[in-house]
Amino acid sequence: MGTFAGIFAGTFAGSQLKHSTIVDIAKKLKLSASTVSRALSNHPDIKKETKERVGKIARELNYTPNTIAQNLKRNRTTTIGVLVPEIKHDFFSSAISGIEEVAYQAGYTIIVCQSNESFEREVVNTNLLMHQRVAGVIVSISQSTKSGDHFQDVIKRRIPLVFFDRACSDVDASKVVIDDYKSSFSAVSYLIEKGYKKIAHFAGPKGLVICYNRWKGYVDALKKWKLPVLNEFVRYGGLHEQDGYTSMDVMIKEGKRPEAIFAVNDPVAIGAYQRIKEAKLKIPDDIAIMGFSNNKITSLVDPPMTTIDQPSSEMGRKAAEILIDLIEKRLSKPKSLVLRAELIVRGST
């Protein structure tokens, strides 16, 4: 006291107010730090009266435990890393929401990163999460991800890892996915049964497994019903609205009009919708269209769009549940879960 430190205690310290610590409480009560620590964590060794005194001062000083120090000591964190291609996409934001929900209940917080569909950013972010010593990681990979080495690093360090929706095929980790092949196959079968014969597919990037599977389901369904698979009716592109718009544009300009379109996902289908409307064509009379994901928007366009329900929020919840299980039971055996994706028939087909 009476020193400069004393004078300035409780005011600025480089313009930053010092958080109060266990030691501050201890000094004030002439106790040791260990006793205070035990008192705060309600340890049976500490008598009630002491606990009450400690609690009172803790409140007065606005004490909050320093999670960083706790984590360092315990050598673990209660933080889950979440890495997705783009946060703002309906599917991912719903999934994140589901993850947060489960994590919150279990006492975890989530760090969210996005790769923006860039492989490099995915690698950087993965490393960032490892630096941060997250307790586990939930990932949906980017379109451009070819190698899974950065995920192998995660596994090597025995940090639990769960993929959802877009998994990395050369990494042996837990997954929460839907059966893209089967969903696509039965969706296209439905179109065929409805009488459509000339069915086009707006496919996603060839490298992405889920896109490959959806494409394969489309092809196999056509084959099963002995319909020809025409190159001119399969267009590869990205996963955004713009891609659907462009694909449709090309088809219209080339004058090859299919009777129905099966799009790799909803945004692509929506993009096609717009171009179709601009061309003053009627959905589904002139051209039927079907998406994939059941994004919110599909039920609101006119006519409402037939699509496949990909339970985004449930996928997030399940991924989080599996991850937390892996973390807390210290299991290392990967666990896979395939969720049902149901066809939702609406007015566009």
Added chain:
Amino acid sequence: MGTFAGIFAGTFAGSQLKHSTIVDIAKKLKLSASTVSRALSNHPDIKKETKERVGKIARELNYTPNTIAQNLKRNRTTTIGVLVPEIKHDFFSSAISGIEEVAYQAGYTIIVCQSNESFEREVVNTNLLMHQRVAGVIVSISQSTKSGDHFQDVIKRRIPLVFFDRACSDVDASKVVIDDYKSSFSAVSYLIEKGYKKIAHFAGPKGLVICYNRWKGYVDALKKWKLPVLNEFVRYGGLHEQDGYTSMDVMIKEGKRPEAIFAVNDPVAIGAYQRIKEAKLKIPDDIAIMGFSNNKITSLVDPPMTTIDQPSSEMGRKAAEILIDLIEKRLSKPKSLVLRAELIVRGST
């Protein structure tokens, strides 16, 4: 060596692989931890050859710096806490995306929490973020938030705080908002100039400042043009689709049909859209409708909806920029930013 510890080193430790540390590297090279630390951070005191040797071993051992220990030592983190009502809502997920973008560039990671519009969860999450010693916090408050005490705690600790969109009126902190009153006033004025006289308003929860301001803008615009403000034409509700649907439902059942509706936000407007279509009424001929936010969906419904563009992603980016500025310059003076919200006229009015 030769001890159990020696035998097991490099394998499991309670089924969890030990991360290698600076000390491990130091031992291997018969250097001290400090030298290794300096070598890794490219300190000029260390000669090149040593740096190279350290770098090599670091790579071999898969060394990654323990951010937790660094944070503890430096007494700060590079983590930003983000607290929003609901992650999956278009507006918020775009904003989060913008925040992540800026944070990533500046070397920060973000922890995302949602309050689910619950005051209690907002308080719990705010405390959680403080425990985690985040470097700063970006918040959009819940519908049910009445008191700002939990934010005062944040400020007391001199943790920089930035509100976006929904700010807490009794807390003196930085804000990134739009001028809800002015936007609403001019939007309703536009409706009036277009000739609509009987204009209804589907308002949000009275407690939320932004909703109050939008309501006030509506009322004042009517007054300015000497139109009556009718109770039967103002309906209070929540901010979701369901609320818009219900409000519209009531109006239709009561047989009071306005010529135009100004909704507090897009989801509410979309809900009304659905009910209007069910009633086989034509938009905008039978009833015009206008939303607020320029959610993606508004341009895709039929007819495309007139709305007010609330630049979600930019609001996120600006909030993050301001926050990082506050953190790095150690400023304590709040900074407010009002962004332009432009009326986007489409087919629904």
Added chain:
DNA sequence: TCCCAACCTGCAAACGTTTGCAGGAACCAG
């Protein structure tokens, strides 16, 4: 009186870094 629980509390080390300071080695000039 002595002994032994029962009950509290404190000491000190540890978690993995960073960093001020001291100091050793090598070299050169005087």
Added chain:
DNA sequence: CTGGTTCCTGCAAACGTTTGCAGGTTGGGA
């Protein structure tokens, strides 16, 4: 041989906790 550089490295403390262990006090029974 002395003294002074320059260059590199190590020691030890510190960040805020947690926790095994030791030790102190109190009170009761014999």
